[in-house]
Amino acid sequence: MRPGVGTIKARPFNWADLVTLYRYRHQIACLDSILALTRGQPLGFWVVLRHLRLEENAFTTVLHPSDGKPALIGQASLRNGGSLGQMTFVLPAVASQTALVPFLIEELVRQVGQQGGLGLLAAVDEESPLFEGLRHSGFAVYAWQRIWRLMGAPLMGNGQGDWLPTTGLDEFAIRSLYQALTPPLVQRAEPLAERALAGMVFQQEGEILAYMEAHFGPRGILLFPLFHPDVQRPAEVLKAYLRGLHFSLGRPVYVAVRSYQAWLEDALTDLQGELYRQQALMVRYLTVTTRSAVWAPVKAGRDNRQPALIGPLPREMCVAPIQRVTETATLSETHYN
Structure with a gap:
């Protein structure tokens, strides 16, 4: 009330x-x-x-x-x-x-x-x-998202690069790319470990530098790109992916660009995309992460102590290591002679 x-x-x-x-x-x-x-x-x-x-x-x-x-x-x-x-x-x-x-x-x-x-x-x-x-x-904002809408006319052309379906061998590279490009706040709210990787990957010089997830519906197609900044000519790479959507059936294509991937908007502008809306991605957690001190038992700490060196080592403790080093050196010289 x-x-x-x-x-x-x-x-x-x-x-x-x-x-x-x-x-x-x-x-x-x-x-x-x-x-x-x-x-x-x-x-x-x-x-x-x-x-x-x-x-x-x-x-x-x-x-x-x-x-x-x-x-x-x-x-x-x-x-x-x-x-x-x-x-x-x-x-x-x-x-x-x-x-x-x-x-x-x-x-x-x-x-x-x-x-x-x-x-x-x-x-x-x-x-x-x-x-x-x-x-x-x-609720708290963990990221901002801008939705771009692409029409069919500017997508003419072949584009650059080949997109391949994700396989089990690509999983480690995709997760590494996600962890390198995504802020910790986003990783906590959208853990990649809970999602099946069923998107497409783009390779440049044998290295996976882009990953794309697509969601299809009767009213539109929504894409979530994850591009490394080292991708060359990202507009052409995007165009190559869009050319592969043979079954779009005239549905509008939307691209969700997160705030940490804002540099991709220049490529979408080159493709004559239009800004559709801006959204706040919000989360409310039901649990709170806390840290608590864990004390070790006193007896275990006393038993595991190393003896303190209060003086020089006895002579009998130093002779054996010196002899082993000398013998090893002699054997090595004999072997090479």
């Missing part, structure tokens, strides 16, 4: 809420960039219904304020066995409902934690009214 908000009741989603879902279907804020760009933005009514199924491992919560305002519906999910959950959507995403967002987040965090999740991720547009609501709910 909070001043000016009144009594709030939280409960699981049920089929009676379909009326509210349909009424505010055009006010859905999708907090999953992959879902939004491959399934449509705003999310269609039937797309939302699909993610209400139990087998999707999703948690949908409804908040009912007592001041006559419409109910607030939100959803989070745990997918692919990951340790961090993903916020899926919130509706209605209007400024008047911002005060209810922290209560909704707390309920979703509780449900994700009960299923073994260690945190919650969200991708929110900068101008969205949910941005401040998420910050007040304990």
